[in-house]
Amino acid sequence: MDQKRKSPTLRRRRLSRTLRALREGSGKTLHEAAAEAGTTASKLSRMENTGVQRPSPGDVARLADVYGVGTDTRELLMELVRDSGTRGWWDGRPGPRDHAxxxxxxxxxxxxxxxxxxxxxxxxxxxxxxxxxxxxxxxxxxxxxxxxxxxxxxxxxxxxxxxxxxxxxxxxxxxxxxxxxxxxxxxxxxxxxxxxxxxxxxxxxxxxxxxxxxxxxxxxxxxxxxxxxxxxxxxxxxxxxxxxxxxxxxxxxxxxxxxxxxxxxxxxxxxxxxxxxxxxxxxxxxxxx
Missing domain, CATH: 3.30.870 (Endonuclease; Chain A)
Known part of the structure; x- marks a missing residue:
């Protein structure tokens, strides 16, 4: 059986980039954001590094609170984390249209x-x-x-x-x-x-x-x-x-x-x-x- 490690899915890559952009936009360092979210800087870094670590819905919800995101952004984050184990999708389907x-x-x-x-x-x-x-x-x-x-x-x-x-x-x-x-x-x-x-x-x-x-x-x-x-x-x-x-x-x-x-x-x-x-x-x- 092929044991080759699968790369991060597109959703997970997108989630990682979004989490990093939100943190940088908030002006918080890795250590500051991690401390406020009740996690470690190393774990948060892995979450932001193109999906090296797949965050849990709880991780994402806490980070959304730390960054003070709006309802639409929170819903996008939660949909991405729910689907982050699935490979390939239509961005025109119902849900976030990932133009970027x-x-x-x-x-x-x-x-x-x-x-x-x-x-x-x-x-x-x-x-x-x-x-x-x-x-x-x-x-x-x-x-x-x-x-x-x-x-x-x-x-x-x-x-x-x-x-x-x-x-x-x-x-x-x-x-x-x-x-x-x-x-x-x-x-x-x-x-x-x-x-x-x-x-x-x-x-x-x-x-x-x-x-x-x-x-x-x-x-x-x-x-x-x-x-x-x-x-x-x-x-x-x-x-x-x-x-x-x-x-x-x-x-x-x-x-x-x-x-x-x-x-x-x-x-x-x-x-x-x-x-x-x-x-x-x-x-x-x-x-x-």
Missing amino acids: LLPDLEAEAAALRVHAPHRVPDLFQTPRYAEAVLEARPGGTGPEAAGLMEAHGLRRQLLNEIRPPRVTAVVDEAVLHRRVGGPEVMREQLEHLGHLAVRHNVTVRVLPLGAPGHPAQEGPFTLLEFPEADDDAVVHVGTVSASLYLEEERDVAAHRAVFTVLEAAALSGEESAARVAEAVDHWTPARAG
């Missing part, structure tokens, strides 16, 4: 493998391209949309960190020719994509239109891998209104195998750069029409 989860996972990841069949990957998007994508969605305007745009901009800064993750993206060639926001926006976006592709931590591979059928035609996904050997990989699959996070080993292995097939079918790095450059030329005002 994917950016949090991206920030922790050592490597991301992205399959982008419909549009430029989120982390590679220019502000104008991202805005055009958002505006095309139902409810893509208004105050909530402005907040999403701000969050999207912060998320893209991940590639500018001192130690950014390694990002490998397989982009369908149709993405280079699918009009989003008009010719000027497309040209700017594809020029940006070309500039990103020369970074040491970014690889962009184009899946040509003439490539044979492949096992990932159903939709986009991101495979996130983490620096700690015991911290299992996660697959994010997005839909219009929700996100599915897959943590089971068989699901991760299946998506990893699919990505290997996609890379084999994609153009080389040099050929991909040439194809992107051709698309930039296509979207010049004189030719885009």
Whole structure:
């Protein structure tokens, strides 16, 4: 029987980050918060360390009292601790909508493998391209949309960190020719994509239109891998209104195998750069029409 230790579930990771953020927001040290909650600083540290120790409902309730959280935050904490042993879930189901989860996972990841069949990957998007994508969605305007745009901009800064993750993206060639926001926006976006592709931590591979059928035609996904050997990989699959996070080993292995097939079918790095450059030329005002 396989005795490999399972990494913390996504709920437990989220719970740990939330507990740490609440303590820091309260201005309390580990020792102060632990003493007030009737526990030890070492135990509290383990609770905050991406789920090394799974807290009990009583632990969380006492910490919620110490931090003086509101009703909504308390309910979120208690739901997370109740579900913290379960792996994988829809964040669009009834309950807390964990919008910050994917950016949090991206920030922790050592490597991301992205399959982008419909549009430029989120982390590679220019502000104008991202805005055009958002505006095309139902409810893509208004105050909530402005907040999403701000969050999207912060998320893209991940590639500018001192130690950014390694990002490998397989982009369908149709993405280079699918009009989003008009010719000027497309040209700017594809020029940006070309500039990103020369970074040491970014690889962009184009899946040509003439490539044979492949096992990932159903939709986009991101495979996130983490620096700690015991911290299992996660697959994010997005839909219009929700996100599915897959943590089971068989699901991760299946998506990893699919990505290997996609890379084999994609153009080389040099050929991909040439194809992107051709698309930039296509979207010049004189030719885009």
